[in-house]
Amino acid sequence: MSGREGGKKKPLKAPKKEVRELDDDDIALKQKLKEQQKALQEAKAKASQKGPLTQGGIKKSGKK
Template identity: 75%
Template sequence: MTGREGGKKKPLKAPKKDAKDMDDEEIAFKQKQKEQQKALDAAKANASKKGPLVGGGIKKSGKK
């Protein structure tokens, strides 16, 4: 047992995954997800333009 044998061993390479063919349902589902993500991003952009929703509530002075 030499010094080179100790420690972590390199993991074996995983076999490459085959590019599977997508049917019409999968393509439609992915397209729907992209549209939903775009709508969500647009909603986030519009929400960031407005001011804060909360006024801050009760402020504490720090003195006890």
């Protein structure tokens, strides 16, 4: 328990990832995911324009 061993230890460096070439399947998959994300964003925008799903109802106060 010497004073020099205190504090956080540095983590080991992770090996660098290999740069790999994208083939046609990878490009098609990325394009499909991008289109799905865009469609999801548009659906969220349309849903937010309609307003809240609930219209109120009976509100309860915390008092008895």
